[in-house]
Amino acid sequence: MNNNQLITINQDSKQALIKSKNLLDITRKILDKKELMKSFEFRHFLMEKGHLSPVNSVAISPDGKYIVSGSIDKTIKIWDIKTGECLKTLEGHSLSVESVAISLDGKYIVSGSRDTTIKIWDIKTGECLNTLEGHRYDVNSGTISPDGKYIVSGSRDTTIKIWNIKTGECLKTLVGHKYYDVYSVAISPDGKYIVSGSGDK
Secondary structure, three states: OOHHHHHHHHHHHHHHHHHHHHHHHHHHHHHOHHHHHHHOOOOOOOOOOOOOOOEEEEEEOOOOOEEEEEEOOOEEEEEEOOOOOEEEEEEOOOOOEEEEEEOOOOOEEEEEEOOOEEEEEEOOOOOEEEEEEOOOOOEEEEEEOOOOOEEEEEEOOOEEEEEEOOOOOEEEEEEOOOOOOEEEEEEOOOOOOEEEEEOOO
16 A cells, blocks of 8 residues: 555545544534524514404415414404404304314315314305315314315314315215314325324324
């Protein structure tokens, strides 16, 4: 082995040591609680009051212009995300609003309530377009399929229902969770799968 080869090996070793030292420094910072808290520091940029009771659910419109909130006070509110102004208050549910969702085209709001119903609203006019009935107990969660054709809801009655958003017809009732509420539902981006979360763990 000649001197040039030894110099090259030494330089490579130094570079490797420097990289290792940098990785160790990063790891120490991540493990340091103070550094970790700083990395995830949260500061609200807007805080508005308007509901009379706690807010159970919120959603942001796909264009990022509006916030929709659902509350125990039975109302749904539409907010301007920049100014914080409450643009509309939607009334129609007789009990707490448990969930709100916005269609991908930004035209519709779907709300689920303890009154066992799901309502479809026009986001521009605030008009209730349809009321879907079929669950026996509280509707805990609702979502809209990516193509805007279906609503999926999860309920305290332990079932998941698939609805036609245009007609309001219940197309399918999915049974699988036993004895516990279905608290959360979601649809995959390709619209092929539903994922549900329940108290049955």
